[in-house]
Amino acid sequence: MIEIFMPKAGMDMQEGTLIRWLKNIGDEVEKDEPIMEIETDKITMEAEAPGSGIFLSKLVDDGAVVPVLTVI
Template sequence: MPVSVTLPALGESVTEGTVTRWLKAVGDRVEVDEPLLEVSTDKVDTEIPSPGAGVVAQILVAEDETAEVGAVLAIISEDGAAP
């Protein structure tokens, strides 16, 4: 079953974040809690870990794009499964 990677709330007043760098590409294997991307907000710069193990199936927010807290940034599928 595919897992959605969402932008977490990174602070009480933070409502959005900008993807500064993807550490994985579509087709790359990831493990749970492995760093997946870097996000910058007006308060903090941080890495977002993978919420599940599998293969990066889709990246929905490109580098330098801004997303709201809770937005889906990427989809991780099980090995070989379509999202």
């Protein structure tokens, strides 16, 4: 099982907002495929899957503010 973390997009980044998931539970995911959109105090960006497999769960809902490196 591969865990997905809130990425740290800069040295000063402490938290990010998960704007929306791009995948649904049960979807196939390929490594490096965009799986979510996040927003920091400076940018909005897509974050990529760390590995391939089936998307099993969402621990954080769209719109949540999450500390960096938290499993989401």
